[in-house]
Amino acid sequence: MTVPHGAGAESAPAPVTVLAGPTAVGKGTVSAKIRELYPQIWLSVSATTRPPRPGEVDGLHYRFVSDDEFTRLVENEQMLEWAVVHGRHRYGTPRGPVVEAVAAGHPVLLEIDLAGARQIRHTVPEARFVFLAPPSWDSLVERLVGRGTESAEERERRLETAARELAAESEFDVTIVNDEVPRATAELAALLGVRDLT
Numbered sequence: 470m471t472v473p474h475g476a477g478a479e480s481a482p483a484p485v486t487v488l489a490g491p492t493a494v495g496k497g498t499v500s501a502k503i504r505e506l507y508p509q510i511w512l513s514v515s516a517t518t519r520p521p522r523p524g525e526v527d528g529l530h531y532r533f534v535s536d537d538e539f540t541r542l543v544e545n546e547q548m549l550e551w552a553v554v555h556g557r558h559r560y561g562t563p564r565g566p567v568v569e570a571v572a573a574g575h576p577v578l579l580e581i582d583l584a585g586a587r588q589i590r591h592t593v594p595e596a597r598f599v600f601l602a603p604p605s606w607d608s609l610v611e612r613l614v615g616r617g618t619e620s621a622e623e624r625e626r627r628l629e630t631a632a633r634e635l636a637a638e639s640e641f642d643v644t645i646v647n648d649e650v651p652r653a654t655a656e657l658a659a660l661l662g663v664r665d666l667t
């Protein structure tokens with residue numbers, strides 16, 4: 470389900486679309502589906518200081534960089550935004566490739582965290598902001614603490630973060646509810662002006 474927030478939110482596609490939402494809502498899954506099904510959409514490859522996970526390809530899933538390299542990119546103003554995510558590693562959107570993709574006329578998608586989205590409001594004010602929401606609070610809790618392996622304190626911390634992140638929805642132009650990944654993905658693609666070929 471796509472919920473526009475106010476007039477014009479669903480009008481012509483913006484050159485840059487930002488997808489953000491609470492932790493564990495499934496942003497990564499939706500953007501992976503976009504990469505798989507909609508090659509017309511140019512998905513930004515973030516730089517990160519976190520090490521690759523098994524199966525992740527440098528330059529495709531992320532650009533894996535050292536701490537020094539990340540600092541250099543920030544100091545040289547080559548990041549459109551960046552943030553420390555989950556209090557650990559730095560993640561950021563390299564500016565040059567986004568500028569080139571927009572100039573080439575591709576619909577551009579950034580999948581980033583809320584702190585990064587807030588910076589894009591300033592660096593790319595014409596961007597459209599899409600909030601990926603869980604179908605319900607309980608479903609988010611289930612995803613966040615489902616395995617029940619965390620301490621009570623960690624569980625509490627995660628739930629507080631989730632509540633704060635959900636409250637950010639009103640800052641966004643449009644909400645997509647991630648009740649079913651294929652549908653949420655198709656709705657996002659439609660917002661970017663790309664229709665399913667099937």
Ligand code: 5GP
Nearest residue numbers: 515516551552554560561562580581582585
């Ligand atoms: P993961 O380490 O699981 O791939 O990603 C963790 C989080 O980092 C996700 O919530 C994702 O949205 C966020 N993230 C990925 N790339 C960027 C980026 O370029 N900038 C910001 N601010 N967050 C990012």
